[in-house]
Amino acid sequence: MSRPQVLMYATSWCPYCERARRLLRDKGANVREIDVDTSPQARAEMIARSGQHTVPQIFVGERHIGGCDDLYALDAGGGLETLLNSGV
Numbered sequence: 522m523s524r525p526q527v528l529m530y531a532t533s534w535c536p537y538c539e540r541a542r543r544l545l546r547d548k549g550a551n552v553r554e555i556d557v558d559t560s561p562q563a564r565a566e567m568i569a570r571s572g573q574h575t576v577p578q579i580f581v582g583e584r585h586i587g588g589c590d591d592l593y594a595l596d597a598g599g600g601l602e603t604l605l606n607s608g609v
Contacts, residue, residue, distance in 0.1 A: 524605060525582035527552045527579035530567040534558075538577045544592060545579075552607050581605065 527550045531538035545552050557564040557576060571578040571585055578587040581604050586592055595601045 524551055525607075526607070529554050530557050530563065530571075530578040531576050532556060532558045535576050541577045541579060541589045541592050544596060544601075548601065548605055561586040606609075 527545060529538070529541060529545070529552055531554050533556060542552070542554075554564045555567070556585070557567055567576075567578050568574055570580070571587075573588070575588060577588055577592075579588070579592055585602070586595060586604075592601070595604070
């Protein structure tokens with residue numbers, strides 16, 4: 522079974538985005554990043570999908586994880602590895 526795609530709406534300058542990048546990179550996640558600063562359509566898509574205006578907004582497969590703090594909380598609880606390996 523292949524690992525699920527991780528999608529992160531982010532900006533290049535956001536320190537929370539960098540923290541999320543670092544954790545996902547350390548976990549070996551396949552991350553597709555969308556820079557919302559360069560595309561108003563991407564920001565509108567992010568808001569429509571997540572209901573949030575802040576970055577990062579992270580999705581694993583179709584599951585919305587939330588922002589950086591949510592990602593770290595998921596990891597601290599042991600759920601991030603499982604999600605990244607199974608998509609469930």
